[in-house]
């Protein structure tokens with residue numbers, strides 16, 4: 001049982017965790033903190049939080065669990081503001097989509113070592129929507145959460161964060177920071193780049209949106225994630241630049257190869273690419289338990 005949870009960034013991810021812990025009766029009091037007063041008032045009205053403060057240092061002052069769910073570019077600033085304000089019993093975790101940047105921000109702000117009470121984490125669950133109004137209590141049910149403890153991390157802190165996610169129905173796995181960022185570059189960050197890139201390229205090919213009038217369901221399915229928050233995705237790209245640019249260049253090679261295969265009318269080669277891809281997707285869909293939700 002968490003007595004007092006501080007959520008820094010009460011949006012889709014932070015708001016959904018607060019709602020889920022409340023629904024599971026696993027939290028006493030929830031204090032919200034953010035940069036938008038309007039959003040915090042909405043969170044209070046919706047019953048997602050019990051109270052709010054505007055300063056992260058004040059939010060964590062009496063908390064036993066702190067969840068940071070702000071865009072990655074804002075994490076270092078939050079660390080700086082909570083520095084020296086945490087009670088001894090508090091554990092801090094985050095929901096950022098890239099873990100290397102969170103760990104290096106922590107090393108920078110806290111003077112070399114990652115504090116033992118910080119457990120870097122990432123729920124592999126979300127939607128293309130933002131803000132507390134889009135949060136919902138079931139978001140983490142049957143979804144994976146990855147924790148990436150570093151050598152300095154206190155195993156007791158990891159256990160408390162693991163227990164929190166399990167209480168909201170998630171399956172928790174642990175991996176290294178580097179492995180997390182490589183894997184997520186491939187399975188999440190690259191697909192988002194393809195969706196943003198496709199919609200942007202098509203939009204720029206025509207001065208009006210005439211081209212979208214003739215798009216079928218596949219286009220809508222494929223591009224849903226291009227409605228995601230531009231600010232959040234800017235920060236993810238900057239934070240995972242190396243792994244993501246590597247993935248994009250490998251994908252570019254694949255597209256060039258496909259283009260050559262089409263140009264040379266190699267029917268057998270096309271069939272074998274599509275058969276291989278369809279079989280891989282079927283294996284993925286069959287194994288979706290727990291999943292990221294999107295099928």
Ligand SMILES: NC(=O)C1=CN([C@@H]2O[C@H](COP(=O)(O)OP(=O)(O)OC[C@H]3O[C@@H](n4cnc5c(N)ncnc54)[C@H](O)[C@@H]3O)[C@@H](O)[C@H]2O)C=CC1
Pocket residue numbers: 008009010011012013014033034035036039069070071072074077078095096097098122123124125126127128129130131132229232236
């Ligand atoms: N949206 C998604 O599907 C997923 C997002 N994430 C990660 O979770 C984090 C939060 O994302 P969302 O909840 O989707 O975003 P969101 O936009 O819904 O919520 C972010 C909240 O942080 C607040 N905020 C921004 N800068 C701040 C600052 N400097 N200090 C305090 N509060 C600040 C905003 O006012 C907003 O309420 C990001 O790091 C993202 O990478 C992780 C998994 C899925």
Ligand SMILES: O=C(O)C(=O)Cc1ccc(O)cc1
Pocket residue numbers: 096097123124125126127128188225292294
């Ligand atoms: O909307 C979707 O399908 C997503 O993939 C959401 C998402 C976005 C960012 C993450 O780090 C994890 C999940």
